[in-house]
Amino acid sequence: MYPAGMDYARESSTVLITTRFVWPYGGRTVCLSGTFTGWSQWPMTPVEGCPSVFQTICSLPPGYHQYKFVVDGEWRHDENQPFATGNYGVVNTVILPRETDYLPAVASTQTAPNSNMDVDNDTFQRVVRVSDGALDAVSRISQADIEISRHRISAVLSTHMAYELLPESGKVIALDVDLPVKQAFHILHEQGIPMAPLWDFNRGHFVGVLSALDFILIMRELGNHGSNLTEEELETHTISAWKEAKSYINGQINERGGAALRVLVSAGPDDNLKDVALKILQNGVATVPIIHSPSEDGLYPQLLYLASLGEVLKYLCRYFRHSPASLPILQLPINAIPLGTWVPKIGEPNRRPLAMLRPTASLSAALNLLIQAQVGAIPIVDENDSLLDIYSRSDITALAKDKIYTHINLDEMTIHQALQLGEEPYASPYMVGNERCHMCLRSDPLHKVMDKLSKPGVRRLVIVEAGSKRVEGIISLRDVFRFLLG
DSSP states (O other), rough: OOOOOOHHHHHHHHEEEEEEEEOOOOHHHEEEEEEEGGTTEEEEEEEEEEEEEEEEEEEOOSEEEEEEEEEEEEEEOTTSSSSSETTTEEEEEEEEOSSSSOOOOOOOOOOOOOOOSSOHHHHHHHHHHHHHTTTTHOOOOOOHHHHHHHHHHHHHHTTSSSGOOOOSSSOOOOOEEEEHHHHHHHHHHHTTSSEEEEETTTEEEEEEEHHHHHHHHHHHHHHHHSSSOOOOGGGGHHHHHHHTTTTTTSSOTTTTTOOOOOOOOOOOTTSSSSHHHHHHHHTOSSOOOOOEEEEEETOOEEEEEEEEHHHHHHHHHHHHTTTTGGOOOGGBGGGGOOOOOOOOOOOOOTTOOOBBBOTTTBHHHHHHHHHHTTEEEEEETTTTTTEEHHHHHHHHGGGGGGGGGGGTTTTTHHHHHHHHTEEEEESSOTTTTTTSSSSTTTTTBBHHHHHHHTTTTOEEEEEEEETTTTTEEEHHHHHHHHHHTO
């Protein structure tokens, strides 16, 4: 395997081969050192738009060469490239032939170390061709490497338990099923949480979950002129009455958009993390309550924590942080992985379209799309499909503020106006880069995407084109775990 981007440059009778060397595993400063440098250190530059990938281009004569990388002062070698033991320990090797069998050369581009997504789009398009070539060698990971990575991830998750996710301190909120619906959603809004487990004192156990999806369905019910449920009735209409009226427990929607009965999905503190993740994936829930059920009679079960895929992913990232080479798939760019939902390209009619809306669309259209498309969030874009904001299911709880839902019309209120309800008075309604809009590039490696998704409150990343911020796709926590667990 040769580094990507070889080209032959002939000067008189001397044959030199333009060779790109790539270090795609991050670092603050990276240098190249080898037999062709006299083992002195040559600085490498980060690829713009992909700051964790460093590259440099050298013109070398044909033959056998050895080289290593110096990452933040530490000598390293790339385990995904050919390597051998030499005078300088374990070194990478490359044999450059005389015959031409190469990819087209790309001129070296010097970029600033602190590059970000706000780059000129023409420059970005030029650099993308460089970064795509630089990542080409990383993309060539065999199916065996993928299976090895999945096996290691599965082994770690299977041998660690749910109680390891519990923080040293914190609070968990549960709601009584006899609580009025309106009061319950005020609590969700005030506490800044999208859902809460439901406790039934008569039964003596947890019976379900009240989520933002319930509020969406209630808002649609209030907006239905044929509805018998009025705002005044919300003062006394209890959660249990709402659930029973809709034959609804824990937020399951059937194919006709109605409610479907199902039991609470929960886990015990001694359940392993793989089982917790699979319960979330297979049951279509956002979280799984971790409940300790005492064996002694007369003792109530204890709600310990609400486990999410984000918590499990954070545990994985922490576990493999100091041994990234043990998971080859972490270096794959996301555009080389069957991951997420992407905007279909011309000639791809069978791909699932990505749900997007303009800010002038009605709130009613947004709520209907969230349910019909069975998605958790919708990118809000301008006429060029550039990202402005994102509207998620949990944003509906903003309507609980000051009883806003009592005097709005879902068909008349726009998404732009709805988003302003959740903003502070001094905040800009469209502020890409704020804590609401979490983005990534198609060239970002999987480990970078996983690290972003493991942050508290981040459940999805919008894939954008650098410079224009045109939406190219979206990756959720579910997408990542479906890939990791095979």
